[in-house]
């Protein structure tokens with residue numbers, strides 16, 4: 001495939017650039033912006049703006065409010081968003097995971113009810129998969145849903161629920177039947193988070209931030225109309241959503257590219273014995289290694305995206321992207337900390353370069369190799385489903 005941009009694609013880039021300049025909050029581009037205390041409201045407003053500008057979900061089909069963007073337009077989009085370090089997408093789960101899954105498997109009623117509000121950010125979503133005893137082994141989940149007329153009464157506990165504290169709805173997996181085989185008897189629900197039976201408790205990470213939560217379900221209620229796919233057949237649905245999740249995470253190749261460029265700037269800025277670190281052959285060797293790996297991951301992502309566009313839905317290749325990108329990201333931030341020598345441990349206002357950007361992201365990078373399925377699980381998936389090797393004995 002030819003990855004040079006046509007005049008039309010460059011025109012799209014200019015249009016998006018102009019839109020970003022006009023719509024990013026004051027101080028965003030020159031680094032003087034201060035995030036308000038109510039970050040969630042700010043991010044909801046930002047998503048609303050993206051929607052009004054036609055940039056909330058450019059890859060979605062036009063009939064669902066997207067732009068039917070081409071692969072190359074998607075690449076331009078990612079490059080430009082990363083270039084300005086655009087605010088985070090608060091409805092990431094809705095746009096990249098729940099929306100595409102509903103388009104693929106949802107009923108017409110579910111599509112009409114939920115998709116428009118996902119796009120505007122009016123309803124923020126979270127993903128209720130993991131439980132205290134079900135992570136990599138997701139099919140071991142124990143949260144139960146019991147039928148009561150047209151209602152389902154749900155009891156159990158979810159954990160690591162990103163956005164749970166700001167979410168209006170949850171794409172939740174619950175056990176509706178206890179068959180011998182644990183992959184059977186699971187059902188996927190579109191749960192209303194704003195009800196008495198749902199309690200969300202924060203989990204504070206080692207970087208001091210609050211991104212995810214424990215969610216307790218005490219007689220929470222869902223309805224027949226909230227079921228995605230068939231009752232007891234939710235495993236297939238859960239995998240469809242995970243494929244979208246991993247492909248979405250793979251798009252971090254663009255962030256990685258930007259982070260690599262930022263790291264190059266750091267190696268030029270920091271000095272040892274009066275010389276920029278970039279002149280040190282050992283630093284050069286690590287930087288070349290990181291460059292080669294991140295460039296390779298970008299090309300691999302392009303290849304997988306091309307395949308996905310041909311098939312119309314993501315495939316198992318998303319596991320490769322997810323694995324490679326998260327592991328290189330971790331190595332890149334470890335290198336950034338190491339370049340700062342003993343000052344690498346200084347954090348927040350004491351940080352010597354980049355205002356704590358490197359320390360924050362270094363701490364966060366460990367989670368990236370876990371969320372969306374750990375690196376070991378991606379390796380198992382690649383081994384079994386891409387390379388055709390024998391199945392993991394543990395499952």
Ligand SMILES: Cc1cc2nc3c(=O)[nH]c(=O)nc-3n(C[C@H](O)[C@H](O)[C@H](O)COP(=O)(O)OP(=O)(O)OC[C@H]3O[C@@H](n4cnc5c(N)ncnc54)[C@H](O)[C@@H]3O)c2cc1C
Nearest residue numbers: 127128129130135136160161162367370371372373374376
């Ligand atoms: C940043 C972040 C965001 C998250 N967001 C969400 C969310 O929004 N919603 C949600 O439901 N969950 C979320 N999670 C949870 C995440 O999906 C789980 O943490 C993950 O699936 C691993 O499960 P676990 O933590 O139970 O670890 P375990 O499954 O207990 O794994 C422990 C260790 O054993 C290894 N291991 C386990 N099984 C195997 C095997 N078969 N072969 C080889 N090694 C194995 C793992 O790789 C890992 O190193 C998030 C996690 C993080 C870090």
